[in-house]
Amino acid sequence: MEGLNLLLKKLIRTASGRKRFVLAVIGLSVAMLLILAAVQIQADYNELLVSKSNQDSIANFLVVNKSLTDQNLGNTALSDSDINDLKKQPFVESIGLLSPSLFKASIQSNSDRFPFYTDIAFESVPDSFIDVAGKDWQWTENSPYIPLIVPNMFLDFYNFQFSFSQNLPQLTQQVVKMILFKVNIYGKNGMISLQGKVVGFSDRISSLLVPEEFMRWSNARFGKDQQTKPSRLIIKTKDPGNPQLTKYLHSKQLVTDAEKTRFSRYRQVVDIVVSVSWLSGAVMLAFALLVFTLFIQLTIASSKEEIGLLIILGASPYQLQKFLMRQFFPINLLIICISVIVISLLQFYTHGLLQSQGIFINVYPSIFTLLTAAILLIVIWWVNRVTIRSYIKKVN
Amino acid sequence: MTITFQNLLPIPLKDRFLQRSSDIWNTTIQFEESAFIKIKAPSGTGKTTLIHILYLLRNDYEGAILFDSNPIKELKDFELATIRQQKLSIVFQDLRLFPDLTARENIELKRILQDPYYPKEMIDSMAAELGVTHILEQRAGLCSYGEQQRIAIIRALIQPFSWLIMDEPFSHLDNENIDRAANLIDRECKKRGAGLMITDLEHDTHFYYTRELNL
Numbered sequence: 001m002e003g004l005n006l007l008l009k010k011l012i013r014t015a016s017g018r019k020r021f022v023l024a025v026i027g028l029s030v031a032m033l034l035i036l037a038a039v040q041i042q043a044d045y046n047e048l049l050v051s052k053s054n055q056d057s058i059a060n061f062l063v064v065n066k067s068l069t070d071q072n073l074g075n076t077a078l079s080d081s082d083i084n085d086l087k088k089q090p091f092v093e094s095i096g097l098l099s100p101s102l103f104k105a106s107i108q109s110n111s112d113r114f115p116f117y118t119d120i121a122f123e124s125v126p127d128s129f130i131d132v133a134g135k136d137w138q139w140t141e142n143s144p145y146i147p148l149i150v151p152n153m154f155l156d157f158y159n160f161q162f163s164f165s166q167n168l169p170q171l172t173q174q175v176v177k178m179i180l181f182k183v184n185i186y187g188k189n190g191m192i193s194l195q196g197k198v199v200g201f202s203d204r205i206s207s208l209l210v211p212e213e214f215m216r217w218s219n220a221r222f223g224k225d226q227q228t229k230p231s232r233l234i235i236k237t238k239d240p241g242n243p244q245l246t247k248y249l250h251s252k253q254l255v256t257d258a259e260k261t262r263f264s265r266y267r268q269v270v271d272i273v274v275s276v277s278w279l280s281g282a283v284m285l286a287f288a289l290l291v292f293t294l295f296i297q298l299t300i301a302s303s304k305e306e307i308g309l310l311i312i313l314g315a316s317p318y319q320l321q322k323f324l325m326r327q328f329f330p331i332n333l334l335i336i337c338i339s340v341i342v343i344s345l346l347q348f349y350t351h352g353l354l355q356s357q358g359i360f361i362n363v364y365p366s367i368f369t370l371l372t373a374a375i376l377l378i379v380i381w382w383v384n385r386v387t388i389r390s391y392i393k394k395v396n
Numbered sequence: 397m398t399i400t401f402q403n404l405l406p407i408p409l410k411d412r413f414l415q416r417s418s419d420i421w422n423t424t425i426q427f428e429e430s431a432f433i434k435i436k437a438p439s440g441t442g443k444t445t446l447i448h449i450l451y452l453l454r455n456d457y458e459g460a461i462l463f464d465s466n467p468i469k470e471l472k473d474f475e476l477a478t479i480r481q482q483k484l485s486i487v488f489q490d491l492r493l494f495p496d497l498t499a500r501e502n503i504e505l506k507r508i509l510q511d512p513y514y515p516k517e518m519i520d521s522m523a524a525e526l527g528v529t530h531i532l533e534q535r536a537g538l539c540s541y542g543e544q545q546r547i548a549i550i551r552a553l554i555q556p557f558s559w560l561i562m563d564e565p566f567s568h569l570d571n572e573n574i575d576r577a578a579n580l581i582d583r584e585c586k587k588r589g590a591g592l593m594i595t596d597l598e599h600d601t602h603f604y605y606t607r608e609l610n611l
Contacts, residue, residue, distance in 0.1 A: 003504065003508050004505070004508045004509065007497065007501055007504065007505045007508075010496070010497060010501070011494060011496070011497070306494065309492055309494065311477070312451075312453065312480075312492065313480065313492075313505070313506060313509065314477050314479075314480030314481040314506075314509055314510070314555075315477065315509055316473070316474050316477030316478070316481075317473050317474070317477070318474060318477075319477075319509075
């Protein structure tokens with residue numbers, strides 16, 4: 001077999017058209033790198049979105065309400081169809097309605113040494129949307145106090161602004177959690193006073209939250225009769241940076257915390273980078289394959305007489321195909337191997353670079369990158385084979 | 397393997413051949429295994445055409461050729477390759493050596509195109525018998541026509557076959573060389589139990605022919 005290949009090598013010169021060959025090899029290499037890089041970037045980005053170590057729990061919950069304009073003042077309730085439509089969107093995992101309190105309320109210090117008083121309103125959401133709900137987060141009519149969850153922001157506001165202006169002491173979360181205070185509720189039959197206590201701090205929802213049981217009970221008992229429709233709701237989503245979500249909210253004139261959807265900008269940039277890389281990679285691949293095919297054709301055409309005579313002497317088309325594949329295919333294999341190695345090195349380097357910034361991506365290239373490389377290898381193999389086959393047939 | 401011609405007529409020469417009688421054209425004739433056939437054909441009677449049709453280089457003919465009972469027009473590419481590697485060996489009138497390969501490489505190529513029938517030492521032994529040892533390492537294109545003819549004969553004998561077809565194989569050889577070549581050919585055919593089909597312009601006594609035909 002070796003002897004035959006040596007003789008065939010002497011007869012079928014692959015040296016003609018060197019320049020074209022080098023061009024084809026360079027083109028294929030760049031195309032391969034671009035395509036594999038596109039796949040790897042996409043894979044890394046997806047990993048950043050879903051992996052635990054990178055998950056930003058606040059960002060996955062979005063409080064949504066209608067954007068308030070001069071036209072819809074006093075009419076910001078969300079209709080059932082709005083809510084149902086939102087539920088159907090692929091980027092929404094679940095929806096919770098925020099119920100506001102329908103009565104006037106205030107909180108007030110129990111102690112004269114540390115006086116404070118403020119009017120407030122509450123909201124409640126289903127427990128599954130609360131990140132700090134513990135065993136204290138329960139309320140029955142017999143409970144000694146109403147548990148509250150307070151936005152961190154409120155405490156910051158108190159500690160770093162209010163306390164200075166009122167000459168009050170600064171308070172840690174632990175201290176705040178120990179303070180019992182009065183919760184005054186003003187109903188149809190006058191005011192009643194209950195006890196309240198902060199049981200947790202959250203960044204997720206910027207409202208004073210009370211348990212849903214308490215909200216139902218108090219609204220029924222003290223609320224004005226009207227049934228109000230919810231005007232705010234909370235969405236749980238896998239990817240608040242999803243440009244689709246931002247686009248949807250915008251089209252429905254809904255707003256949410258813009259900071260939380262900031263990822264959608266980055267995401268769009270990544271999307272553009274990935275698609276440009278894809279597209280240019282695909283175009284280059286097409287051209288490189290074309291040039292490579294031309295090179296194969298040229299080789300066969302320039303050895304047309306030799307191939308013809310070989311077939312006359314009894315060389316089977318299969319023998320010649322096998323020989324030609326052995327001449328052309330290994331370089332492709334090499335190109336793909338080198339591309340995969342380069343991508344792996346880049347991934348390793350990027351891993352190190354991002355790690356120092358607290359962003360974690362896999363140190364190895366993604367399985368999809370390797371799969372893509374394998375698929376491209378098959379495509380190239382197939383193109384080689386078909387070209388060689390059809391041109392040998394033409395010579396025959 | 398028997399070879400059968402059934403009303404064979406090359407289309408380009410059809411009108412001319414219909415007007416004269418021939419032992420081969422437009423008739424049915426069968427060649428048994430191991431037969432030694434001489435086809436005598438003056439110039440212009442379609443000698444090379446016949447060889448090319450038989451070797452499947454052209455198919456612009458009417459009628460049919462059967463190898464055993466199989467029409468050769470129906471052979472697939474790979475079947476044809478197998479036949480040329482195992483069953484049919486040929487010496488073309490125009491020899492068809494690769495001019496850029498050495499004489500030895502030309503023969504070696506044919507030897508290893510299939511599972512070798514002979515070890516490679518046989519090349520030297522045959523070359524010695526035909527007196528071409530000194531040109532084995534020379535490019536075939538640089539050899540004289542007579543030398544090339546002998547190389548082509550060795551190339552045809554180095555492979556397995558059940559029919560050896562030769563188109564004016566001795567045209568450029570002197571009598572002494574013809575005798576040596578004919579001896580070798582005769583021996584190789586007998587060894588394989590193979591048939592021989594040889595075309596030439598004149599009557600000759602190089603072999604004991606089982607049949608002599610006029611084209």
